[in-house]
Amino acid sequence: MSDHFRESYVEKALQELNKKWNVEPPVYELHLGKRDDVKDTVIQVNDVIFHIPFLERDALYLLWKCLWPDCHNCCEHQASLPLTKDDIIRISSKLGYERASDFVKEDAIISTREDNSMGGLITTITMVSLKRKDHEDESDTGLPCRCRFLSETGSCSLHPDKPGVCWLYPFASWIQIDKGRPQVHASFQLTGDCPGFYTSRSLESIKEVLENYSKVIFDYNMSMTRTSREGFGASNWVDTKNANL
Ligand code: SF4
Ligand code: SF4
Secondary structure, eight states: OOHHHHHHHHHHHHHHHHHHSOOOHHHHHHHTTOOSOEEEEEEEETTEEEEEEEETTTTEEEEEOOOTTSOOHHHHTBOOOBOOHHHHHHHHHHTTOSSHHHHHHHHEEEEEEEEOTTSSEEEEEEEEEEOSSTTOOGGGTTSOBOOTTBOTTSOBTTTTSSOHHHHHTTEEEEEEEETTEEEEEEEEOOOSOOTTEEEESOSGGGHHHHHHHHHHHHHHHHHHHHHHHTTSEEEEEEETTTSOO
16 A cells, blocks of 8 residues: 555545544544654553554643444554464364365455554565455455455454454564564554544543553464464565664
């Protein structure tokens, strides 16, 4: 997704969200990169370092909670579903395949996707991805569409065996070498599709969310690492915000 496409996609997505949900003005501005007073607040919860945006002028944190079952917007606008090796084994069995290789041929595609929805962190992922719609091919990668596993009532027919990446949204995560050791980091993806963002003067209300997600995010990153190591995919991160470019 190019920067220009992303910006116009996010703006349109926010306008759609506003028809049903009340998107607070600071949340809107932050999504569109219109704030120049954003400070990164770093919070370590268990084995994950979370990066929470803080708006200095308003003294507000950007926080999040999931509104499901009232909302299933992320599944309506799913951009891609990269699979770890654990996902491949679990989902192929759920879909009734005897051999995971047949599942990869029939119900998955191998594609490369660049994601720059995290403000300065560019992620490139080449992986086996679950087809989100019939006849999906690589040219659809990164283009949001309604996931075929979403039911009319808003539930996921793969749940609880859905892809690991579905358990993470709207967090994005990556591994960075800190002081010579690998460390898992996570921040919000600001795609404009999630109405769960809100602002607060305190971090109190998100503490339980971070506690629960820290385990999911850590396990997902370990699974991703195993997947890359065993040759089922590759992921790279370029941190343009903190690099001396
Ligand atoms: S779009 Fe956001 S609030 Fe809605 S179900 Fe997905 S994560 Fe939850
Ligand atoms: S697999 Fe399930 S949770 Fe994931 S996008 Fe599709 S419907 Fe949503």
